[in-house]
Amino acid sequence: MTDTAKLLAVAQEAVEIGYKLIRNARDVHIMEKGDRDLVTDVDVAIERDVRTFLEHETPEIGFLGEEDGGQAVGDVETCVWTLDPIDGTSNFAHGVPLCAVSLGLVRGGETVVAAMVAPFLELRYYAQKNNGAFANGQRISVSPTKDMTKAIVSVGDYAVGENAAQKNLKRLRLTALLAERVERVRRRQAS
Template sequence: MTDLRSLLGVACAALDQASALVTDMAVGAVQAKGDRDMVSEIDFAVEDRVRTFLQKETPEIGFLGEESGGVGAGGALTWALDPVDGTANLVNGIPLCGVSLGLIADNRSVLGVIDLPFLGQRYRAAEGHGAYCGDDRIRPRVTTALNEAIVAIGDYAVGERAQERNARRLALTACLAESVLRVRMFGSAAVDLVWVASGKVDCSIALSNHPWDMAAGVAIAREAGAVVMDVDGSPHDVMSAATIAATPALRRPLMEMLATL
């Protein structure tokens, strides 16, 4: 049986090192990854440091990083790392960015640690052990109606087929604008998900699902008590097309709204 409590300690130790790099290093050179996409020296440094640490501490667990790809990924257990979730925010001096490290077991997120170093916040959870920010247990809000809900949405698409992919995102934005209290775009999936988990926003909707972006936040939101699902309402896993996290009472109205897109 996997000892998630022990592995949560390993993940926290890895993010101690990662957070120190993010706050201590200069951003350095920024390289283009494609159309309106970028990677910084901090991204590479954090991923290298965390990968090296995890391969030493947990050599039996695979690793998948946004920048370097996979090493032994796809097995029963895989670490999934976004070294800087919100790089565009980071390089432009916007503090809404974080390091996101999740653990995937059989295609399902079971553990996550997210550090928001410029906000001084550390979120963590392991399945069956609760979700926390620092020492405080976190839970979603109890909002019951969409017109009372603050909803965070993922970034619009860039790169290949951006116009096609954004048609649905723009339709979603228009639908939300007519239905919810406020729409927010923070520029970081990690921020979106932990803020649902801790009751700062009522829902986050991302029409995407990269494991390095979502694994940690999904585990934290689910363990906090949020419902985390695909766009069709099925339980979220690494094969889902979208990542939707919400306070449970909003599940039905969200599904009704999304069905109209």
């Protein structure tokens, strides 16, 4: 299947599988993957069910999941679905509603389709190469703000695990530099 519009529809249906599993989760079992890195039985179930769905709908496309891995083929023309079953597992495990199911389709190292659903916020994002990005059906775009002193900048999470302290030195320095120059710095609370 090479029609990106059809692949986008498949991606949107796939993340809805995760939406339902997250919204219906009860008695979540939390496990440690590593240094301050969690995984839940819901992560595992989403990855399993989404993988099964995608293998049925697009058997010619590889799959790479955060929890069980998969086929990451280096061929330039190879397509592979990439899934983070719960982007923000720590938030989910602690009852913070900032988490999402994130799925992308990568072809030759370039994302051509993406879909994401944030179940507790009722937000659905999707994008298709050369067709833009949307949130709940409305086109979205980057901020038109050009003056850094009027910008609100969001930065990602800090590193955990091996070499976290070294990696975080750069992140903390960047955060400090931004804080001196922009209107506000917001830190993403998703991992």
